[in-house]
Amino acid sequence: xxxxxxxxxxxxxxxxxxxxxxxxxxxxxxxxxxxxxxxxxxxxxxxxxxxxxxxxxxxxxxxxxxxxxxxxxxxxxxxxxxxxxxxxxxxxxxxxxxxxxxxxxxxxxxxxxxxxxxxxxxxxxxxxxxxxxxxxxxxxxxxxxxxxxxxxxxxxxxxxxxxxxxxxxxxxxxxxxxxxxxxxxxxxxxxxxxxxxxxxxxxxxxxxxxxxxxxxxxxxxxxxxxxxxxxxxxxxxxxxxxxxxxxxxxxxxxxxxxxxxxxxxxxxxxxxxxx
Amino acid sequence: xxxxxxxxxxxxxxxxxxxxxxxxxxxxxxxxxxxxxxxxxxxxxxxxxxxxxxxxxxxxxxxxxxxxxxxxxxxxxxxxxxxxxxxxxxxxxxxxxxxxxxxxxxxxxxxxxxxxxxxxxxxxxxxxxxxxxxxxxxxxxxxxxxxxxxxxxxxxxxxxxxxxxxxxxxxxxxxxxxxxxxxxxxxxxxxxxxxxxxxxxxxxxxxxxxxxxxxxxxxxxxxxxxxxxxxxxxxxxxxxxxxxxxxxxxxxxxxxxxxxxxxxxxx
Ligand SMILES: Nc1ncnc2c1ncn2[C@@H]1O[C@H](COP(=O)(O)OP(=O)(O)OP(=O)(O)O)[C@@H](O)[C@H]1O
Ligand SMILES: [Mg+2]
Numbered sequence: 001x002x003x004x005x006x007x008x009x010x011x012x013x014x015x016x017x018x019x020x021x022x023x024x025x026x027x028x029x030x031x032x033x034x035x036x037x038x039x040x041x042x043x044x045x046x047x048x049x050x051x052x053x054x055x056x057x058x059x060x061x062x063x064x065x066x067x068x069x070x071x072x073x074x075x076x077x078x079x080x081x082x083x084x085x086x087x088x089x090x091x092x093x094x095x096x097x098x099x100x101x102x103x104x105x106x107x108x109x110x111x112x113x114x115x116x117x118x119x120x121x122x123x124x125x126x127x128x129x130x131x132x133x134x135x136x137x138x139x140x141x142x143x144x145x146x147x148x149x150x151x152x153x154x155x156x157x158x159x160x161x162x163x164x165x166x167x168x169x170x171x172x173x174x175x176x177x178x179x180x181x182x183x184x185x186x187x188x189x190x191x192x193x194x195x196x197x198x199x200x201x202x203x204x205x206x207x208x209x210x211x212x213x214x215x216x217x218x219x220x221x222x223x224x225x226x227x228x229x230x231x232x233x234x235x236x237x238x239x240x241x242x243x244x245x246x247x248x249x250x251x252x253x254x255x256x257x258x259x260x261x262x263x264x265x266x267x268x269x270x271x272x273x274x275x
Numbered sequence: 276x277x278x279x280x281x282x283x284x285x286x287x288x289x290x291x292x293x294x295x296x297x298x299x300x301x302x303x304x305x306x307x308x309x310x311x312x313x314x315x316x317x318x319x320x321x322x323x324x325x326x327x328x329x330x331x332x333x334x335x336x337x338x339x340x341x342x343x344x345x346x347x348x349x350x351x352x353x354x355x356x357x358x359x360x361x362x363x364x365x366x367x368x369x370x371x372x373x374x375x376x377x378x379x380x381x382x383x384x385x386x387x388x389x390x391x392x393x394x395x396x397x398x399x400x401x402x403x404x405x406x407x408x409x410x411x412x413x414x415x416x417x418x419x420x421x422x423x424x425x426x427x428x429x430x431x432x433x434x435x436x437x438x439x440x441x442x443x444x445x446x447x448x449x450x451x452x453x454x455x456x457x458x459x460x461x462x463x464x465x466x467x468x469x470x471x472x473x474x475x476x477x478x479x480x481x482x483x484x485x486x487x488x489x490x491x492x493x494x495x496x497x498x499x500x501x502x503x504x505x506x507x508x509x510x511x512x513x514x515x516x517x518x519x520x521x522x523x524x525x526x527x528x529x530x531x532x533x534x535x536x537x538x539x540x541x542x
Contacts, residue, residue: 050498050502051501051502052498053494053498054494054498073501073507074498074501074502075501075502075504075505075506075507075510077502078501078502078503078504079504083502084502086499089499090495090496090499092496092499092500092514092517093517093518093521094516094517094518094519094520094521094523095513095514095516095517095520096517099513100500100503100513103505103509103513104503104504104505107503107504107505107506107509108504139517139521140517156503160503160504
């Protein structure tokens with residue numbers, strides 16, 4: 001059983017307010033998809049749930065299985081079953097990947113895992129995400145391609161078998177085949193009972209995961225929450241759809257990144273109009 | 276293939292007969308030793324039993340290639356390296372300094388010939404009140420030359436690491452490429468690190484970069500490891516070890532094992 005409850009969460013970084021009253025619940029075995037324009041706080045939310053000390057929680061609560069997450073250290077959160085797949089996984093010089101995974105798995109177990117069992121699990125995991133087993137002997141993410149890094153994050157999820165997996169743009173930079181590998185891995189992990197918070201800009205990917213809920217984060221708040229129709233509408237009409245339907249102004253100046261994503265949506269609108 | 280061991284006195288001329296990987300035992304050297312590398316030859320030398328005080332001079336003839344490997348694990352050292360490089364030479368030195376005693380290493384490389392390259396990389400652990408000083412300098416004296424000086428250091432328990440060195444790109448060394456990089460992690464408040472990489476550039480058409488970072492661990496790296504369940508101490512240790520170990524790829528399997536056990540013993 002696992003349930004994540006976020007109540008009225010306010011977060012600042014360097015005196016800048018980023019999250020301004022997030023309310024969100026992820027029930028046991030639910031997959032909640034998160035969408036939202038660039039820079040509106042999606043990664044921040046996941047980082048705060050994981051416990052990144054860079055961010056200051058000024059108000060609100062996060063409960064996981066009824067326990068106060070904000071009081072726990074980062075590693076405690078991991079041991080409670082919370083996992084974060086990073087938007088930009090770090091390259092750690094000189095740290096052997098398989099040594100690191102061994103240490104991570106052992107940290108989650110009372111007794112040390114026998115070596116053969118570890119290597120079996122690692123080998124199976126590599127097969128599941130189609131990473132060459134030899135890569136486990138390289139330094140962590142060091143020189144991995146963008147797609148390999150993302151699959152390596154999924155591998156870590158499979159090995160750690162978390163109760164709640166938070167995946168931040170795990171689909172970005174993946175080719176079609178890798179996208180299917182990742183979405184299959186997520187589906188399988190969900191069948192094992194995990195809950196998910198999945199951030200993505202890509203509706204096709206999100207829909208392939210059959211989310212139980214779709215939430216849109218705008219201006220550091222959950223602007224709307226509902227079913228798949230939300231991601232479909234946003235894909236077709238852009239975030240203007242949220243503005244029109246829910247009367248929410250998008251506060252930020254549109255950055256160039258923003259224009260790219262809205263541009264894509266606008267193009268779709270034009271194509272539709274032409275038809 | 277087992278490496279051949281050669282005992283060296285005050286001079287060694289390396290010729291075709293010595294090709295491949297050699298272990299040079301320097302215990303009988305006194306004050307100074309001169310090495311001569313004949314043209315077009317390529318050597319990998321592991322230096323062992325280096326005395327406490329020694330000047331090592333390397334003369335590389337045209338188109339020769341010399342790679343030095345040093346694992347320092349004992350006694351105080353004060354070493355002076357000098358290199359003279361002719362055209363199209365490549366000199367590299369990989370120094371892993373894990374001794375529990377003081378070290379002072381000076382290097383001056385004169386790249387005299389066109390198209391020659393110099394690479395000096397150090398991985399250093401300074402613990403328990405030891406002081407480690409490195410002054411790695413090189414002169415770009417001619418066209419098309421590359422240099423790279425890198426120091427990865429970790430200081431703990433009152434250890435001190437000081438990195439200096441001047442890379443000087445002289446007037447006629449156009450199309451040169453120079454890099455200097457010093458990164459020192461201070462494991463605790465008692466330890467200290469200083470870095471003064473200096474670039475002197477007297478020539479226009481060159482590429483040069485230098486960086487110096489001294490401080491605690493990278494917060495992002497730490498968060499990444501913690502998020503996988505590792506405790507703070509474990510994560511810190513793994514990152515630091517990794518940081519020292521990244522030089523390992525330049526060593527063979529046996530040497531890598533030695534480096535691992537020395538690093539682990541140092542914490
Ligand atoms: N460490 C930090 N220092 C300063 N500002 C930060 C920091 N981290 C995040 N921010 C700012 O907080 C805002 C929210 O960033 P966040 O990364 O959460 O956005 P996002 O919704 O994940 O965007 P994207 O879709 O581009 O990934 C941005 O304006 C960002 O610049
Ligand atoms: Mg983000």
